[in-house]
Amino acid sequence: MDQNIQFWFHGFEKGIEKMEQPQRELIFRECGKNCANNWALNVYKEIYHKVNGDLDEFFQKMNEIEDVRTEIVESRRKYYLCFERCVCSMHKEGYLNSPCLCECSRQSVLYVMTSLMPETKVEVTMDTTVLRGGKECRILIEIMK
Numbered sequence: 088m089d090q091n092i093q094f095w096f097h098g099f100e101k102g103i104e105k106m107e108q109p110q111r112e113l114i115f116r117e118c119g120k121n122c123a124n125n126w127a128l129n130v131y132k133e134i135y136h137k138v139n140g141d142l143d144e145f146f147q148k149m150n151e152i153e154d155v156r157t158e159i160v161e162s163r164r165k166y167y168l169c170f171e172r173c174v175c176s177m178h179k180e181g182y183l184n185s186p187c188l189c190e191c192s193r194q195s196v197l198y199v200m201t202s203l204m205p206e207t208k209v210e211v212t213m214d215t216t217v218l219r220g221g222k223e224c225r226i227l228i229e230i231m232k
Contacts, residue, residue, distance in 0.1 A: 096182040103187045111190045119194030128199050135203045170224040173217040186219040
């Protein structure tokens with residue numbers, strides 16, 4: 088790991104921690120979108136199309152992905168998407184460790200879900216995260232009717 092880059096990210100991390108939530112959302116919306124376009128969006132789209140858009144089946148199939156666990160809270164309306172560890176490359180590589188980084192994950196999931204269902208309003212809430220001291224990253228996805 089390049090120490091100069093690590094020092095830069097340390098300053099970035101301090102800066103995002105001083106921002107209000109709406110500001111972090113703006114920054115991490117694009118970051119989350121780029122990250123999702125790199126892997127998750129294509130994988131999730133493939134699963135979504137295989138199950139013909141059936142959300143319950145979609146979330147059940149997601150359990151087949153390594154380190155992913157899902158829960159159906161309310162059929163066709165509320166789901167938990169859980170990761171057994173922080174899967175963010177920026178964290179895994181040691182660049183960022185702030186819980187503020189979890190906004191990037193939230194934005195990534197929001198982007199993927201709205202890409203799968205562009206006509207549907209979706210809300211995404213970070214319930215618990217590894218960077219916030221949780222045992223897993225637990226993301227609530229709500230399909231608004």
